[in-house]
Amino acid sequence: MRALSYDRIYKSQEYLASLGTIQYRSLFGSYSLTVEDTVFAMVANGELYLRACEESVPYCVKHPPAWLMFMKCGRPVMLNYYRVDESLWRDQQQLVRLSKYSLDAAMKEKTQPYFTAQTQRSPQYDLPSGNIAQ
Numbered sequence: 001m002r003a004l005s006y007d008r009i010y011k012s013q014e015y016l017a018s019l020g021t022i023q024y025r026s027l028f029g030s031y032s033l034t035v036e037d038t039v040f041a042m043v044a045n046g047e048l049y050l051r052a053c054e055e056s057v058p059y060c061v062k063h064p065p066a067w068l069m070f071m072k073c074g075r076p077v078m079l080n081y082y083r084v085d086e087s088l089w090r091d092q093q094q095l096v097r098l099s100k101y102s103l104d105a106a107m108k109e110k111t112q113p114y115f116t117a118q119t120q121r122s123p124q125y126d127l128p129s130g131n132i133a134q
Contacts, residue, residue, distance in 0.1 A: 004046025005031060012041065012048050015092055016099050028070055038110055040103040042068055042081050049081035053105030056082070056098055063088075 009031060013022045020035040030044035042049045049068040052060060065082030088095050 001045055005043050008043050008046050008048050009033070012043065015089075016096060018096060019099060019103055030068075030070070035103055036107075038103060038106045040099065040106045042079070044068055044070075048084040049079075050084060050098055051102040051106055052080045052082050053101055055101035055105065059094075059098060 009024050012033060013024075016022055019040075023034045023037075024031045024043070025034070027039075027042070030042050032039045033041040033043065033048075040051050042051075050056065060082055063085070065085075068079040068081040068083070069076050070079065071077070084095065088098070
């Protein structure tokens with residue numbers, strides 16, 4: 001499986017070169033892909049997963065994705081990364097566009113103060129009004 005993951009990493013670096021220099025490192029038994037130290041994708045079990053963001057919602061609604069899962073304390077945990085399927089690999093222009101959305105959203109979130117970035121994703125907050133849900 002490790003060889004498949006490295007093949008996918010190298011293919012991702014080739015296809016997504018227009019985003020910048022893509023680095024990778026081991027993370028949670030998978031590999032994170034970064035540009036300028038910003039994680040925008042993961043490679044797990046030989047598959048590429050892009051970080052979901054607001055701009056990728058229309059694609060994910062039209063093409064219901066498989067989400068990246070990992071086990072934590074014996075329980076499955078779903079991460080906010082969707083699998084790049086073969087049809088998306090064949091549409092390199094769309095793949096680059098969705099990858100750029102993922103990278104831009106991750107970079108934007110990185111510049112937000114910690115508290116703001118965390119509360120915007122927290123289900124306990126009613127985001128439209130800014131009130132804490134009861």
